Amino acid sequence: MQDPSRSLTLCPLGAEDCPLCAEVRRLQEEFGHLQELVNTDPLTGLFNRRHLMNALDQEMERTRRTGLPTGLIMLDLDYFKRVNDTYGHPAGDEALKWTTGLWRDNLRRIDIPCRYGGEEFSIILPGTRLSVAVKVAKRLQIVLQNSPLLLLGQQVTLTASFGVDTFTSIEELSVRAFIKRTDHYLLEAKVKGRNQVCYQKPEPAKQTPEVTVDERAALSGMSAAPEKGATCKKRTSVRD
């Protein structure tokens, strides 16, 4: 298929140096650049919150269609205000940029890291199960705490708190509700003392979790089963 943007830059009259086409090309490039700016956080170069909302919406729709879960990590740098207060805001900005580099180096190409605001970041993990998303978060946590940075000649170790969650095709959830749910685990990580990863712990595997203790007892014949309405309802006859 012909590239539509290219067809616009070819002069319909066949002129080699058509000034109008040159202008169209310039505008197209500028448009592309602006589009990038609209979705990019100027300080860190990561995607911004606007892009997060759009991309998460798309990935959740993909989950609904393919059944592959979408992972989400919300993370917040611990005690970042102290960095700003101690070393000044320019140093704080440097620290944010440096941290962003760590995220980039330790994520897969398909992952979508975004700056949610301030020192809070969101990372969309397309097609990722909870256990894998948790592993990714733990990797980022360890990398950060093991990589001190130099601020005004001093070594500073940063840490972060992480909330991890996944969206699966069986649940109904909006983008905002998904972010809020994940944020809840981030808050939990903060409350529990920071520099850790919190997420929904799966129920311990039981043999048949669907069957309650009472039902199990009735089935195994230990309890005389039903007291209430002890007589079975009129049983459907054989081969009804």
Added chain:
Amino acid sequence: MAVEIAPKSPKPLMACLSSGKGGVGKTSLTVNLAFALAQKGLRVLVVDGDLGLANVDVLLGLQVKTNIRNIMDLEADPMEAVVYVEPGLGILPAGSGVPDMANLGPEDHRQLGEILRSIAGNFDIVLVDTAAGIGASVLWFNTLVDYNILVLTPDPTAMTDAYALIKVLSRDYHRKRFHLLVNQVKNDQEGRQVYDHLAKVASHFLNLNLVYLGAVPRDEAVSKGVRSQAPFIKVSPQSKAAQAVSRHAEFFLNRIAQRSGGQKKVGEAGG
């Protein structure tokens, strides 16, 4: 290519045989039931719904050339995947050993549903042999069919697992009618006891009336059939298990006869 015979009825009867617990003889019963129905003159399709670890083909020693996975990927004619073991008995093999078949997404389920419906029209009855457990594919197959048949043995864990499947299907998928087929019983009385017990619990806790389809006795002919990769109903037609399965096949014959307003002639044992 599509089968030459025109469909007798537009909508075939569809039944799912599930168990909750593995190893209760579900696949063996499905296959033998299919043979019994084919012997009675019905056009039968067995769908191997054990998508991750299909074994109907193994049980029958079939050489499978293509499978559901190939149809879904290559959009081939679904009828090409049907292997005929007898003129009136087709098997639709799943992707044996293809792990991703067990993890189908909603889109795949839609496509698989369309494939099944397009094939089913060529048959009088479709029997789906699902995987064990209460995984997504088991639940999905069970929502597609007219009859949900639970295969279990007198073993307490088989009863609990069958109950768990009934509970999930009724609670989350609004299925209300379940037929029990009790396998590997000492005698008919034991089958009846197992049914009575489970029916009582299901009535009390789930407000459901379970239906007793019948029992199949424990029989050396069954394991002999599995070993020789041939259905016991053919190898040992006089065995107790074969006779029981043949009796249960009549249940479906009657249902199909009722559906077609009693006008349809289905085999010599029908009615």
